[in-house]
Amino acid sequence: MRLTPLLLAAVLAAGLPALAAESASPSPGLVPFSPTSTYKVEVDGAEIRTAEMFLGDPGLLLLGCSLKFPVLVCPTDQTVRYIPQENVIRDNQGNVNMKGTPTDPISSYQTVGGQISFQAEGRKVKLSPKPALVGPQTLDQIIAHNPDYESRIKYYTPDETAVAFLSKYARKTEVQIYFGSWCSVCEAWVPRLVKSLQTAKNPALDMQFHALPKNFTSDATAKSKGVTGIPTIILVQDGREIGRLNGRPESGTMEEALAKLLQTSAP
Amino acid sequence: MSRSLLRSLPGIALGSIFLAAGFLKAVDPAEFARQIETYGVVGGRAATLLAYLIIPLELALGTALVVAFRPRLAAAATGLLLLVFMGATAYAWSQGKTEGCGCFGSVVSRTPGEVLLEDAFFLALALLALLAAPRQAAWLGWRLGTVLAVVLAAGVVLPASAYALPLDALVTDLKVGRRIDELPLKESPVDLSKGRYVVALLDLNAADARETVKRLNQIGAVAKAPGVIAFYGGEVDEKTIFCFNTQPKFEVVAVPRADLKRLFRRLPRFFQLDDGKVSRIWDQAPPRIEEGS
Numbered sequence: 001m002r003l004t005p006l007l008l009a010a011v012l013a014a015g016l017p018a019l020a021a022e023s024a025s026p027s028p029g030l031v032p033f034s035p036t037s038t039y040k041v042e043v044d045g046a047e048i049r050t051a052e053m054f055l056g057d058p059g060l061l062l063l064g065c066s067l068k069f070p071v072l073v074c075p076t077d078q079t080v081r082y083i084p085q086e087n088v089i090r091d092n093q094g095n096v097n098m099k100g101t102p103t104d105p106i107s108s109y110q111t112v113g114g115q116i117s118f119q120a121e122g123r124k125v126k127l128s129p130k131p132a133l134v135g136p137q138t139l140d141q142i143i144a145h146n147p148d149y150e151s152r153i154k155y156y157t158p159d160e161t162a163v164a165f166l167s168k169y170a171r172k173t174e175v176q177i178y179f180g181s182w183c184s185v186c187e188a189w190v191p192r193l194v195k196s197l198q199t200a201k202n203p204a205l206d207m208q209f210h211a212l213p214k215n216f217t218s219d220a221t222a223k224s225k226g227v228t229g230i231p232t233i234i235l236v237q238d239g240r241e242i243g244r245l246n247g248r249p250e251s252g253t254m255e256e257a258l259a260k261l262l263q264t265s266a267p
Numbered sequence: 268m269s270r271s272l273l274r275s276l277p278g279i280a281l282g283s284i285f286l287a288a289g290f291l292k293a294v295d296p297a298e299f300a301r302q303i304e305t306y307g308v309v310g311g312r313a314a315t316l317l318a319y320l321i322i323p324l325e326l327a328l329g330t331a332l333v334v335a336f337r338p339r340l341a342a343a344a345t346g347l348l349l350l351v352f353m354g355a356t357a358y359a360w361s362q363g364k365t366e367g368c369g370c371f372g373s374v375v376s377r378t379p380g381e382v383l384l385e386d387a388f389f390l391a392l393a394l395l396a397l398l399a400a401p402r403q404a405a406w407l408g409w410r411l412g413t414v415l416a417v418v419l420a421a422g423v424v425l426p427a428s429a430y431a432l433p434l435d436a437l438v439t440d441l442k443v444g445r446r447i448d449e450l451p452l453k454e455s456p457v458d459l460s461k462g463r464y465v466v467a468l469l470d471l472n473a474a475d476a477r478e479t480v481k482r483l484n485q486i487g488a489v490a491k492a493p494g495v496i497a498f499y500g501g502e503v504d505e506k507t508i509f510c511f512n513t514q515p516k517f518e519v520v521a522v523p524r525a526d527l528k529r530l531f532r533r534l535p536r537f538f539q540l541d542d543g544k545v546s547r548i549w550d551q552a553p554p555r556i557e558e559g560s
Contacts, residue, residue, distance in 0.1 A: 038507055060511065075512050114471075114508050129507035146503065152456050182502045184521030188454035214502075215363065248453065 030089065030097035033061050037144050041065055042126040054096050060127070061096065063088065067120050072102045073127070079105035080118045080125075133181040133211035135221075139194065142209060145181050152191035158199050162255035166200035169262055174236040176208045178227045180216065186231045189248050193233065196255035235261060271401045275335055278342060278396035281389060282332025285345065289325035289421065294434050295532045296322060296426040306359040323422025324348070330417040336410035338400035346393035353386045430533055435550065441530040447543040451526035452498060456518060460543035463493035465554060468527060469519070470534040471499050471509040479535055480513040482553045487516055489556055493539065500524030 033054035041051040043065060052063040059074040061083070069082040081102035089097045109118035116127040133145050143150045175197065179186040197205055212230060216222045225234060233245040233254075243265035249257040292299040300318035304310050309317055328348065331341035360379035425432075436442050440450060447459045452466075459466070465486055469476065487495040495517040499506065503521045510519055530536065537549040547554075 075514055078512070111508055111512050114505050116508055116512070127508070129504040132504070148503075155456065182504050184454060184501070184503055184523055187503045187521060188456065191456075217363070 033096045039127050040130050044123050080107045134213050137209040137211050149191050153195045156192050156195040158196035158255050159253050162259040163199050165259040167202050172204045174206050176234040178210050178232040180212050189254050193254045274399040274401050278332040278338050281392045282329045285325050285329030292322050293425040294429050294438050306355050323418045326422040327418045330414045334410045334413050342393050342396035349390045356382050445545045454522045464540045465493050465495050467497040468536040469497050469499045477513050480515045484516045500527035
């Protein structure tokens with residue numbers, strides 16, 4: 001019986017390296033990637049509209065880029081690697097999974113001026129952010145373009161008093177939101193307004209989104225609506241503007257400003 | 268008030284304005300060079316060179332007007348310089364560039380229209396100074412000496428050594444003890460008024476951005492670590508490639524550059540917030556893990 005602790009130690013000593021080896025080795029399973037529409041791909045200067053992009057822990061997976069194999073752009077070592085076609089497995093939810101490991105690097109990538117560029121098969125591949133949204137948009141389209149909107153909406157806690165007012169407001173009102181998908185102030189304030197109106201759950205308040213380009217001062221819609229800064233929120237009742245919010249509120253929250261405007265502008 | 272002092276007042280007023288403007292540019296010459304570049308007339312090294320020439324020139328004219336050294340000549344030269352500034356502002360405005368002039372460094376931000384109006388007022392003051400300036404005193408030695416001393420000290424030595432001097436607390440709004448609602452970070456998606464945060468002010472194009480993000484990620488990964496959040500001055504889409512490339516494990520938030528500029532002379536900068544109050548500031552490098560936790 002005195003040998004038991006020694007025996008236990010011996011068993012553990014023999015077993016531990018095997019356990020350690022198992023935990024250090026790559027998972028034999030599949031590596032998941034989710035679709036993303038945040039980037040634009042150009043090959044030799046031409047946009048590849050058929051390109052499909054998927055984000056996962058190893059990096060950005062590019063499919064349908066008219067290259068020999070799927071390409072993996074790896075940010076950890078700033079390299080570009082191939083993935084054999086048979087190792088890319090699609091599931092029925094639109095995601096893809098990677099089996100096995102990618103090839104050795106075929107090139108490294110450079111980041112200049114907010115763009116990633118690399119060479120593959122003697123061709124110049126460029127990845128850049130998608131162009132700004134322009135024109136009428138749905139909330140889903142905005143979130144697909146800028147996923148941060150979703151988390152900003154989710155984690156914002158609107159002012160209760162303002163939401164209570166908005167939830168009881170009876171007159172049918174179009175809340176026209178003029179914004180830029182590229183605009184930092186809009187990214188901060190529009191989701192707060194959206195969350196407030198979503199929380200108010202008032203069908204009388206109808207949100208409409210209109211995305212403006214970067215040089216919006218010369219945009220026809222902006223000109224016709226007299227939008228000189230963004231975000232601009234225009235309230236319309238029976239086809240007539242009853243008031244507007246220009247830019248971020250000087251103080252307080254967007255929903256407070258909206259509630260106040262509805263209170264004071266009602267005919 | 269003596270008649271000669273009354274006649275000197277327009278020059279003293281205009282000179283004081285030029286001295287203040289020159290000093291504010293001298294403490295952050297890189298920002299002034301960047302603002303010159305945004306005018307679209309000159310760029311790169313030429314803009315930097317121009318910045319380092321305009322600063323001593325403004326200070327020389329400002330001092331000359333205040334001490335009445337060649338007051339008529341100084342007033343005329345100041346008027347001419349203002350006309351050049353107005354021409355450049357009008358040109359930039361016509362090209363759709365709406366950023367302010369940087370006339371007072373990054374401390375005061377105005378639209379081009381406001382800048383032109385303000386310059387027109389200064390031009391009127393220069394004209395008044397030119398007409399009302401007293402005749403030059405007989406002995407010029409001390410006045411010339413003052414002009415040269417100010418130009419050398421504030422126009423040459425100060426811009427050359429500005430970033431090595433601890434002037435951030437003097438010329439930016441980021442100071443220990445400041446509350447978060449006094450800082451231009453209203454765009455934060457996180458309530459920074461409660462708890463402890465390490466806040467990073469980043470230049471997304473900095474060569475060492477990957478290393479900075481790596482160190483901030485390490486701070487965030489420590490048990491009971493403060494929250495980490497980063498702000499940059501620019502547009503939303505500028506962070507797309509940055510975030511892919513550097514893999515931050517914290518929020519990276521775009522704010523208008525003019526807002527962020529109030530908090531730094533050079534990036535990156537970092538500060539700690541304890542229940543919404545700035546408790547520590549680090550320049551150029553993120554805090555070490557033990558400092559940030």
